[in-house]
Amino acid sequence: MAKVLLTELVLRDGQQSLIATRMRTSDMLPICAKLDSIGFWSLEAWGGATFDACVRFLKEDPWERLTKLRKALPNSRIQMLLRGQNLLGYRHYSDDVVRAFVQKSADNGVDVFRIFDAMNDVRNLTTSIEAVKQVGKHAEGTISYTTSPVHHIDYFVALAKELENLGCDTIAIKDMAGLLTPQTTSELVTSLRAAVSTPIHLHSHATSGLSAMCILKSIEAGATMIDTCNSSFGEGASHSSTESIVAALKGTEFDTGLDLAALQEITAYFREVRKKYWQFESDFTGVDTRVLVNQVPGGMISNLSNQLKEQGALNRMDEVLAEIPLVREDLGLPPLVTPTSQIVGTQAVLNVITGARYKSITNEVKNYLLGRYGRSPAPVNASIKQMAVHDGEVITCRPADLLEPELAKLTAEAERFAKSEEDVLTYAMFPDIGQTYLQERNAESLVPEALLDKAVANSAGPRYAPNEFKVTLHGETFHIHLTGSGHSGEEKRPYYVSVDGIAEEVFVETLSEIQVSGGTISSGSKKKEAVAKSGRPRPSHPGHVTTSMPGTIVAVKVKTGDKVNAGDGVLVIEAMKMENEIQASTSGIVVAIHANKGDAVNPDESLLEIQPE
Numbered sequence: 001m002a003k004v005l006l007t008e009l010v011l012r013d014g015q016q017s018l019i020a021t022r023m024r025t026s027d028m029l030p031i032c033a034k035l036d037s038i039g040f041w042s043l044e045a046w047g048g049a050t051f052d053a054c055v056r057f058l059k060e061d062p063w064e065r066l067t068k069l070r071k072a073l074p075n076s077r078i079q080m081l082l083r084g085q086n087l088l089g090y091r092h093y094s095d096d097v098v099r100a101f102v103q104k105s106a107d108n109g110v111d112v113f114r115i116f117d118a119m120n121d122v123r124n125l126t127t128s129i130e131a132v133k134q135v136g137k138h139a140e141g142t143i144s145y146t147t148s149p150v151h152h153i154d155y156f157v158a159l160a161k162e163l164e165n166l167g168c169d170t171i172a173i174k175d176m177a178g179l180l181t182p183q184t185t186s187e188l189v190t191s192l193r194a195a196v197s198t199p200i201h202l203h204s205h206a207t208s209g210l211s212a213m214c215i216l217k218s219i220e221a222g223a224t225m226i227d228t229c230n231s232s233f234g235e236g237a238s239h240s241s242t243e244s245i246v247a248a249l250k251g252t253e254f255d256t257g258l259d260l261a262a263l264q265e266i267t268a269y270f271r272e273v274r275k276k277y278w279q280f281e282s283d284f285t286g287v288d289t290r291v292l293v294n295q296v297p298g299g300m301i302s303n304l305s306n307q308l309k310e311q312g313a314l315n316r317m318d319e320v321l322a323e324i325p326l327v328r329e330d331l332g333l334p335p336l337v338t339p340t341s342q343i344v345g346t347q348a349v350l351n352v353i354t355g356a357r358y359k360s361i362t363n364e365v366k367n368y369l370l371g372r373y374g375r376s377p378a379p380v381n382a383s384i385k386q387m388a389v390h391d392g393e394v395i396t397c398r399p400a401d402l403l404e405p406e407l408a409k410l411t412a413e414a415e416r417f418a419k420s421e422e423d424v425l426t427y428a429m430f431p432d433i434g435q436t437y438l439q440e441r442n443a444e445s446l447v448p449e450a451l452l453d454k455a456v457a458n459s460a461g462p463r464y465a466p467n468e469f470k471v472t473l474h475g476e477t478f479h480i481h482l483t484g485s486g487h488s489g490e491e492k493r494p495y496y497v498s499v500d501g502i503a504e505e506v507f508v509e510t511l512s513e514i515q516v517s518g519g520t521i522s523s524g525s526k527k528k529e530a531v532a533k534s535g536r537p538r539p540s541h542p543g544h545v546t547t548s549m550p551g552t553i554v555a556v557k558v559k560t561g562d563k564v565n566a567g568d569g570v571l572v573i574e575a576m577k578m579e580n581e582i583q584a585s586t587s588g589i590v591v592a593i594h595a596n597k598g599d600a601v602n603p604d605e606s607l608l609e610i611q612p613e
Contacts, residue, residue, distance in 0.1 A: 004254045005041035005225045007079060007201070008242060010270060011069070012044040014233035017205065017298040019280040020305075021053035022449075025065045027273045032072035034266050039258055040076065041225060042112050045069050046105075047080030049338070051088040055430055055437045059448040063108055063422040070109025077138070079112035080105060083338060085124040085400050086117075089429040090339045090364065090578070092372070094403040095127045097410070101425050102131035108422070114172055114203075116142035118340040121374030122162045123398040129166045140201060141168030145175045146295060146335035150378045153188055157195045164196045170225065171198045175214070176297035176337045178207035178237075185214040189221035201225035205239055205298035209287040212240045212248070219254050230263070232270030237285040237298035243267065279452050284317060294321045295328065300341045308349065310550065316352055323348040330384045331368060332376030343368055346578040354548045361388045363572070363579045371395040372402075417442055432554055432574075432598075452479075536594040536605040542586050544606035551575030553599045558608070562590045570608055573601065588612040 015023040028045075035043060046066050054062040069078060085092045087101050102113070113132045117124040125141065132139040141163030143156050160171050173180075173188065180188075185202070192200055200223040204211040215226050228234070231241035246258045282305040285298075296304065308314045324336075327348045334340040343364045351357045367373065369385045371394040395402065406428075411418070414427040417438040427434040440446045471478045478499055539546050555572035558564060564584040571582040592609040595601055 003224065004219055004249060004256050006242065006245070006256055006258065007042045007044055007203075007225065007227045008035065008038070008040045008230065009044045009227055009239055010230040010233050010242075010266075011035075012046065012048055012050055012081065013227075013298070014229035014238045016049050016053075017238040017301070018233050018236065018282075018285050019274065019277040020282075021049045022057065022277050022280045023273070024058055024448075025060055025068060027276070028065075029068060029072050031266055031269045032069065034262065034269075036073045036076050038262055038266075042077040042079040043073060044079040044081065044114075044227070045073075046078065046110060047082055047088060047114075051426075051429060055426065056433050057449040059437065059440070059446040061441070062426070063104075063420075066105070066108045066110070077111040078109050079114060079140075080110045082113050082115045082128055084115055084117040084128050086339055087128075087429065090342065091367075092124070092399050092403065093428065094406045095400060096405045096407045097425075097428055098127045098400075099131045099134075100407055100421070101428075102128060103135055104422055104425060106132075106135040106137050110137065112138040112140060114140045114142055114174075115168075116144050116172075116174055116337065117374065118144060118337050119334055119374035119376065120144050120159055122159070122166070124374050124400070125163070126166060127400065129163075129168060133167055138169045139167065140170045140172050141166065141198075142172045142174045144335040144337050145173055145179060146177070146333075147179050148333040148377065150333060151335075153191050156188060157191050160192050160196050160198075164198045168198060170201050171196065172201040172203055173218075173223075174337070175202070175204035175211075176335075176341075177291050177295045178205035178209075178211055178298065179292060179295060180204050180214045181210055182213040182217045186217040186221045189218045189223050193222040199224050201227070203227040203239075205237060206235050207237050207287065207291040207298050207301070208289050212244065215240055215245060216248070219249075230267055230270055232267045232274055236287055237301045239298075276451055290321060294324045295336045296321065296324060296345070297337055297341055300336070300338075300345060304345055312550070313349070313353055319352045320345070320348050323351050327351065330381040331365070332380040333378040334376060339364070340368075340373070342578055343373075346575070346580075350548060350580065358384060358387055360548050360580055360582075363581055366392075369394070372399050374399060414438075432552075536601075536607070537609075538604060539606045543588060543610040543612060545570060545582060545585050545608040545610065546606060547571075547573050547575075547582060547601055547603055548580075549575045550600070550602045551580070553595050553597050553601060553607070554579060556593060556595070556597055558590050558593070560590055560593060563613075564588065564590060564610060571595065582607070584610055586610055586612050 011028055015021060051062040054060040054065060082088070085098060087093055087098060113128070115125055115128045115132065120143065129139045129141065143159055145156070163171055171192070189200055202215060202218040202223045202225070204214050218226065226245070227239055228242040228245050229239040231243050234241040243260060243263045246256050246260055246263060249256055282301070284301050284305045305314065305317060308317055308320065324344055327344045328334065328336065331344060334344070336344060343362070346362055347365050350360050350362065354360050366388050369380055369389050370392050410428045411424050414424045417435060418424045418427060423438055426438065471480055480499055551573040553571060554574045557572065558570045564570060565587045566584055568584045569581040570584050573580050573582055588610040590608060591611045594605070594609070595607040601607055
């Protein structure tokens, strides 16, 4: 038996790290037979952001993906990444939902569950671990590795002992941002081997350029299992190349026994597949030692850059990366991994885009500060907590203890559109987008996110409207879609456009305008349209309530005629997968509501109007 066992990540973490989790099942299945024949200890193929991406963007059934992969990989262990009490969503679920989700995941093909908690709060892991053991599958307890004044070797050793006592079959060191150094890896693995008898599994991203050295040091110190990714989707924000590690260990006492030539056949296939997803490539997924400071995990960076594109703010990535460690410190130094990476990252984006730190605070940050995600590793910033939740009481119990059983309620809510127990769980993970997906599936009206050709616009795209057109420049044609614009009256006004499906922000300085209503041209005119492209009025006085970034309305909390005070929550918007409460800009009476639940909205629009008293 090989001294070192490999888990291959190309079907999940590799593509999540480099192309924002956009690989489709149809591009996985043709190569499965070869993947199945290699002899990996496991193939990570599900969990993490794949479930979200399937429903939100690809319009695929994530459960169907799992069953198809199970059939195509009969000889392989299929591994998934499970967020403990968060499962695959962004909140804690009741214990009955956790058990049901684990059961159905096992029924549909998962063999190995890598279970982690973003806070390293073991209370958030117990139910998942127990559920996995009850269904007879492999439970891999996970240390979410990070660096800070409160995270040290003794801290991680104590955590490993707790995981072993819970019955975990293996223990993973999850270095999601590539923060490990070779020396620290050696010290950590040596200490863990001395403290527990459970096999150690190393997972380390290559973002800082150190992962291959860390892998070798971990093996020398006694780790027997390592994660790698096929070189077609390896290195940078992903992981050390499978082929390179196999070659490095060949002929040594740690020889993996894997066939390099067979691996290279897989590489050739995925290199061609990757070309199809060019629009999701990013300048921020290569080696970047700044990660040692900002700690943005590999699985987040490609999604963050894509989300900033959608917000028309990709040019502000460096500001966001500088803000992230500041927000992390304010929140008590949590490891940055889903959902804390999204919580911290989205708040950092808001702090940058709004131009004022914590001017707008997401609901997730508020819940975090109230202890609803678990214990923070270090004390939170008291002034930020006061600003966000005032004197709100911080819970001290296991967060899930506050949740009533909810599976029956979810089943009843989903009765109209769910056709299976798996459908109910899809709805449970993502109520809004899950319901929309299931309803569209039932109506056979699913339209997956387009994959665009580099040279030509997508001819199968939507009908062209006045805000959608083609531009040909030097013989190359671009498909332009105007999705929103900044506030009128700005000297250089930002416009949010989609160019061949890629969201961009451009600044336009108006020299002359056409007055559409009258059909006249006014040179240098300062007149501005009173209505946005959506038909909503543009904000023109303090009573107009707007959003800081493009998103989707998920709740309208007031109705016309309601009296509100400045600072009251009036709308909830989802942006970058996080919910942000929009507050009343002034005290008064709500006289008009211009947005409904489910509407896509932009910063140049008035969503609600308040008449000051």
